[in-house]
Amino acid sequence: MTTAARAMAVAVLIVVTVTLQVSIFANLSIRGVVPDLALLVVIAAALVRGPDYAAIVGFVAGLALDLAPPADATAGRWALAFVVVGYLTGLARQESDVSLLGTVAMVAAGAFIGTSVYALSGLVLGDPGVSVRSAFSVVPVAVGYDVLATPFVVPLVVLLVRRLEPAERW
């Protein structure tokens, strides 16, 4: 497979994930919080490929989430949050081998960092929807829900990314 074809495949994966997240999974919300599938894809990418790759996947997935309807906030905020998450989880992955518990911890940390960076950027930009109180009520639920969704999403994406790109090439 050529590099372009691989990039295309990952892009399709990201589009599908973002679409599912806002349409079908929106029906499964807990207090309005939806499992952040795009974030799980970024973390899975970090587990397989490390910080560089995950940061790029994070940027693209975040931008898709920023632009896909019904998003109405300032664009670039999810992109920034996911770049940070991808890079940090990628670094953490290099420190230790991946165990089941380690993956769950990474997802929890990633969800916490991602949602917090997004909320903080909203506070900085003066988004009226974001307050410290609303952030405190949303972030824990988001972390919990993402951890719950991990066993269904992360192994699938890890397998897919592994198949797509043999590790030696990078």
Added chain:
Amino acid sequence: MQPTDPRRSRAVLGLLVLASLTIITVDARRDTAGSPVDPLRTAAAAALGPIEGMAASVATPVAAIPNYFGDVSALRQQNAHLEKANARLTTRLRASAANAHRTAELRRIGMFADQKGYRVVPAQVVALGPAQAFSATVTIDAGTDDGVVPDLTVINADGLVGRVVSAGPQTATVLLVTDAKSVIGARLSESMEIGFLSGEGQLGSDAALKLSLIDHTVSPQAGDVVLTWGSRGGAPYLPGIPVGSVVKVHSSPAELTQTAEVRPYVDFSSLDVVGVITSPGNRTTKSTAMPAGGR
């Protein structure tokens, strides 16, 4: 796995963070004239909107069980209601509950529209913004191809839903009245007093709006009906659309305005069929208000 070159790694990170910050900076200055990111947004709406619509229709059999399925934490309260409704609905459920529900909903929206002389484009909610994004927006499956453009009023059979903020060819994004960015001119139907209704950013069935009256000597009563006051030219909100009723009144001598908590008629946790008012219809009310011998 071989460790990545830390220098290259940091360069990639720096580049991507810079790119994100640039997009944020460029887009944060968005005003009524739009932002340079808007073409991207429209392109994303054109490309992703139809896919969201497809995904939503694939999910219909699942999501059809339904309107009662919206929010897991609200399930408990809805259970009692569900049981009562269940007996009545079972037969209809078997023969595609969702369609029957939607038809009924559409008929009710149609009746409201006829009564007011509005022209309404029916649409279905295909995607919801997550609470993680701290905004209350939904995607509907009608767009510029159907005559939906920004600033149109969106209703459902129960009352005001929100307004269109952006539209792609086949989908449009609706800002719900519960969003913290949403402010509506409102009128109390009893006293005709005017004020402003602002969203509190809550989602779910317990969402409330905050009403601030302009005249601080008037005190709203619990149970008062709140209607839209209307803007010039009918955009973004047409006048006289029911929004909700007053449930609690807060008055403090220190504040200049009276505030009240308003519970919207629309259940935002189970939004399904909505109508976009594309034309306010004939202006009969204006001409009939003329003095009889005036002409």
